[in-house]
Amino acid sequence: MPSSSPSLFNFPCRLTERLTTGFVLWVNKVMAEAGRPLQEEVVNIGRLREAQDEAIEACKTKIKQWKQFKSDYNAVQDRLRTLPDRISYDIMVPYGSLAFMPGHLVHTNEVLVLLGDNWFVERSAKQACEIIDRRRKRIDNTLKDLKKELGLLESRVGYTEELQDAAKASIVGQGEVMEIREEYVPERDDKPTKRISRVKKPSDRVVKRPAVKKELTEDDIPVSLLSQQKPIQTEEAIWARLDTLERLEEEEDEMNRLWSSEEGEEDEEGYQEDDEDDGEDDSDINFTDDDIAAQIRKAEMSRRFEYDSAHRSAESDALQEKKKSVRWKDQQNSETTESTEEGHRTSEIKPHDGKTVANIPYPKHVPSYEYDEDSDVSSPARIVFHHTPLPITEDDQVNERNVPSPGTVTSPADIYNLYCQPESPSLHTLPEGQVNSVPKVPAVEDKPTSGIKPKSILKKTSSREEVVEVVQNNVNREEAEPQKPPPLPAPKSAFSGEVLEKDAHPTVNSNVTPELPPKKVSRFKAARQKHR
Amino acid sequence: MTPVPPWTVPLFIIIITMAAMETMRNQLEKKLKEFQGVQKDLQKTASTRNQLDVQLNENKIVKEELELLETDANVYKLTGPVLVKQDLEEAKANVGKRIEYIEGEIKRQDATIKDFEEKQEKSRKELTVLQQQFQQAQAKATGKA
Numbered sequence: 001m002p003s004s005s006p007s008l009f010n011f012p013c014r015l016t017e018r019l020t021t022g023f024v025l026w027v028n029k030v031m032a033e034a035g036r037p038l039q040e041e042v043v044n045i046g047r048l049r050e051a052q053d054e055a056i057e058a059c060k061t062k063i064k065q066w067k068q069f070k071s072d073y074n075a076v077q078d079r080l081r082t083l084p085d086r087i088s089y090d091i092m093v094p095y096g097s098l099a100f101m102p103g104h105l106v107h108t109n110e111v112l113v114l115l116g117d118n119w120f121v122e123r124s125a126k127q128a129c130e131i132i133d134r135r136r137k138r139i140d141n142t143l144k145d146l147k148k149e150l151g152l153l154e155s156r157v158g159y160t161e162e163l164q165d166a167a168k169a170s171i172v173g174q175g176e177v178m179e180i181r182e183e184y185v186p187e188r189d190d191k192p193t194k195r196i197s198r199v200k201k202p203s204d205r206v207v208k209r210p211a212v213k214k215e216l217t218e219d220d221i222p223v224s225l226l227s228q229q230k231p232i233q234t235e236e237a238i239w240a241r242l243d244t245l246e247r248l249e250e251e252e253d254e255m256n257r258l259w260s261s262e263e264g265e266e267d268e269e270g271y272q273e274d275d276e277d278d279g280e281d282d283s284d285i286n287f288t289d290d291d292i293a294a295q296i297r298k299a300e301m302s303r304r305f306e307y308d309s310a311h312r313s314a315e316s317d318a319l320q321e322k323k324k325s326v327r328w329k330d331q332q333n334s335e336t337t338e339s340t341e342e343g344h345r346t347s348e349i350k351p352h353d354g355k356t357v358a359n360i361p362y363p364k365h366v367p368s369y370e371y372d373e374d375s376d377v378s379s380p381a382r383i384v385f386h387h388t389p390l391p392i393t394e395d396d397q398v399n400e401r402n403v404p405s406p407g408t409v410t411s412p413a414d415i416y417n418l419y420c421q422p423e424s425p426s427l428h429t430l431p432e433g434q435v436n437s438v439p440k441v442p443a444v445e446d447k448p449t450s451g452i453k454p455k456s457i458l459k460k461t462s463s464r465e466e467v468v469e470v471v472q473n474n475v476n477r478e479e480a481e482p483q484k485p486p487p488l489p490a491p492k493s494a495f496s497g498e499v500l501e502k503d504a505h506p507t508v509n510s511n512v513t514p515e516l517p518p519k520k521v522s523r524f525k526a527a528r529q530k531h532r
Numbered sequence: 533m534t535p536v537p538p539w540t541v542p543l544f545i546i547i548i549t550m551a552a553m554e555t556m557r558n559q560l561e562k563k564l565k566e567f568q569g570v571q572k573d574l575q576k577t578a579s580t581r582n583q584l585d586v587q588l589n590e591n592k593i594v595k596e597e598l599e600l601l602e603t604d605a606n607v608y609k610l611t612g613p614v615l616v617k618q619d620l621e622e623a624k625a626n627v628g629k630r631i632e633y634i635e636g637e638i639k640r641q642d643a644t645i646k647d648f649e650e651k652q653e654k655s656r657k658e659l660t661v662l663q664q665q666f667q668q669a670q671a672k673a674t675g676k677a
Contacts, residue, residue, distance in 0.1 A: 112608065115597045116590040117630065119623065120608040120615065131597065138593070 042167045049160045052153060059150045063143060070139045077132045080125045084109045258381050549673045556669055560662050567655040574648040581641040588634045595627050
């Protein structure tokens with residue numbers, strides 16, 4: 001039986017042999033010449049590679065051999081299966097190595113099987129097949145091990161290859177792999193890049209701001225003041241305008257951040273910090289003189305106005321301007337010449353941006369994405385979802401809800417506004433489906449008028465019931481329509497029925513509490529309580 | 533003592549160093565040969581151990597198959613050109629004994645291998661030391677010359 005164990009031992013022997021011969025040769029070489037170590041290394045690595053390749057070849061041959069054995073065994077098994085089909089076969093018996101003789105193959109079921117180490121055993125054909133099966137299993141295991149070994153060797157070769165390439169690369173001009181070296185340019189660190197400004201402590205911002213502001217004051221304020229288009233008089237209007245413009249600015253910045261992908265993290269951090277340091281921002285804003293600050297704000301506003309108009313017009317030129325204008329604070333020093341006043345303002349607005357990040361409405365007009373490619377601060381694609389704050393106008397302040405007439409229900413909100421009184425405490429305390437003693441019909445008719453006033457002393461039914469009855473009693477409502485629009489506390493002729501007034505809170509409470517679903521008590525406890 | 537002219541002094545030094553070099557070189561060669569010898573021994577023992585390993589495996593398989601045989605099966609042993617019938621139990625015992633013998637041999641071989649490995653390591657170290665010395669001497673010689 002052939003050797004069944006993978007001769008792993010051979011491999012290290014061979015390899016060590018090669019290595020030692022290599023070593024010896026190396027020693028000789030050293031003796032012979034002064035030696036260029038780098039060259040030697042390359043040569044030695046080459047030799048190592050050769051040895052590894054040899055080992056791989058050996059492994060492959062072994063695998064091939066075992067596969068051959070396996071196929072042989074399969075053939076024998078097939079023959080054994082068919083052998084007992086006949087009692088005797090007419091065959092040509094080999095005589096020596098050169099002759100054949102006609103003869104008979106008898107005892108077709110009797111097979112002498114070599115177990116190993118010169119031990120034979122007489123078996124039937126079927127039993128021999130079983131032996132073969134067992135051997136085949138062993139061969140499969142051996143093959144598996146050999147394949148694993150081959151894999152390991154090949155991985156080793158990979159490493160050696162890399163080593164070779166590295167060695168060759170060090171000897172410039174020989175290798176295919178070239179090491180990319182970049183000289184350390186200290187000048188880059190002098191520039192206040194975004195990386196440095198990433199460490200956005202309040203102190204940093206404080207430091208930066210005055211410089212920026214001063215620049216603004218020197219160069220930009222006169223121009224901006226001159227360019228002021230719209231003289232906004234009232235303070236509130238100014239602040240409102242400022243806020244809206246800030247928001248737009250933030251939209252722009254967000255877009256910018258999204259697109260300058262490699263520059264994001266730092267600024268994001270900064271922005272986060274900005275969120276936290278709102279107070280400090282404020283203080284920073286007031287850092288300089290008040291008049292300068294006011295001038296700056298005006299400048300911002302005017303600039304934002306321009307920004308808005310530019311965007312709305314959607315001119316490429318304007319956007320190109322924006323391209324220049326959107327600069328990171330940190331690039332101020334490096335690109336002062338390039339950036340316009342807008343650029344300064346943009347950077348200065350930064351802290352504001354952080355403050356009001358939460359209020360950014362989703363940009364309706366999408367600004368150009370061709371933003372500063374020069375800026376080297378990248379922002380990760382950060383999607384911040386916020387609710388769009390509804391623009392609060394003066395009218396809105398007074399009338400919390402626009403209660404539409406019943407015929408003009410255009411949205412679910414209208415329905416709600418029409419038939420529900422959210423401020424009313426009574427409604428909340430009432431359980432669903434709870435109906436008070438007020439007759440339904442009048443209550444329904446009562447709805448349109450009483451729905452308008454913020455707090456009605458009249459009892460209200462649940463909204464669901466209202467809606468249902470509203471549908472049914474459309475006519476009544478139409479009658480009530482003309483009276484509905486003016487929000488009057490006292491109902492006029494709209495309500496013709498009897499008004500049963502009740503004390504809202506006490507009655508509600510007294511009604512509510514007993515009507516609550518009974519607290520679940522176990523039978524036994526209930527029985528006990530009853531008993532007592 | 534004959535007065536030695538001063539200009540011959542460096543010549544003498546060179547000659548002396550050259551001689552030293554020769555001895556060193558010889559020493560190095562000797563050490564190298566020794567190393568190579570140890571290497572060969574190691575290889576031999578390693579191969580014998582491998583062989584023993586194979587034999588052990590084979591006998592183990594035989595043992596397994598013999599276990600699976602029924603008691604009345606005919607077992608034969610090939611001794612030379614003769615196939616001799618053997619008793620199953622006897623065969624089992626023989627194979628067992630052989631396995632034990634082989635295991636013993638393997639252990640012995642392992643010990644020898646270890647010895648040889650140690651010797652080889654020692655020899656290698658000596659060789660490196662000598663080689664360094666030689667290099668230094670060479671450098672000195674070239675420096676002087």
